[in-house]
Amino acid sequence: MLWGYGHYAAAAVGAGLAVNVAQVKGHSALADVQAAATYTVPVALFITSVWRVTRLSATADLLAPLAVLAVLATTFTTFAVLCTGIIASLLVGLSLVVARREAL
Structure with missing residues (x-):
């Protein structure tokens, strides 16, 4: 059920970008x-x-909540879309690094 709500959020991202x-x-x-x-x-x-x-x-469970807080904080910046993209990119990159280190 939760994954279905994620799809709604993804669609809302596109609308927010517009x-x-x-x-x-x-x-x-x-x-x-x-x-x-x-x-x-x-x-x-x-x-x-x-x-x-x-x-x-x-370890990875700490990254997502921090990213969510950072994304919400960008709402009050001049370049919210750019800052949100940077935060999302960092989240993906750091999650991959953490997953790789934990696999070793």
Whole structure:
């Protein structure tokens, strides 16, 4: 059931990205923080749902909640979409490093 909600979050990420494109072009009545939240909140929900389904290891279990907090914090920055992408990339990279080290 939880994985199904992850799919909704993934779809909402795309919608949030479209809202942010409209915001940058000046075609949105939303404030910057509101537009950023339409992207960062679904990303945080998606990371949470993937984390809850996979639960790789104790070490890796620390990374996802930290990434979620960091993503939500980017809502209040000027470059929320860029910062969220960097955080998501770091999460994937660090998760791979941790998984590799634990496999050895």
